Amino acid sequence: MFFPTILEQEKQKLEQLLKPSHTLCREDLIWILEYVKKKVAEKDPLVLGLPQPRLLMNFHYFSEIAMLLIHRRYTCGPEVETVRAWVKETLDGLTAEDEGISRSS
Structure with a gap:
């Protein structure tokens, strides 16, 4: 029986969350913030390799x-695409797919 590793589970979760057809809910946004927090706390090489502007x-x-969640303003209304763009920007350079990509920002 195959049990995915934590890295594989994270990758699958990120792929799911980043699909345009997936409706992002509050729990998804919290998971993303936790994911980024973990990457920073562990001093992940992807984080350490990002240029300061990025x-x-x-x-x-x-x-x-985070502020959207604190103020409880997130709904599945017209701001969904804006939030999806924020998610992509938040995760830029922090996923396994970004490994090895040279950035010049």
């Missing part, structure tokens, strides 16, 4: 999502 952009959009 890191600041990631933090900006991470903060936007």
Whole structure:
């Protein structure tokens, strides 16, 4: 019997969350914030390899999502595409697919 590793589970979860057809819910956004927090706390090489301007952009959009949740303003209304864009910016450079990509920001 095959049991996926934690890295495989994270990859599958990220793929699911980033699909345009997936409706992002509050729990998804919290999972994304936890994922980024874990990457930073573990000093993941992907985080350490990001140029400072990219890191600041990631933090900006991470903060936007966090404030949205704090103020309980997230609904599945017209802001869904904006939030989806924030998620992509928050995760830029932090996923296994981004490994090995040279960035010049």
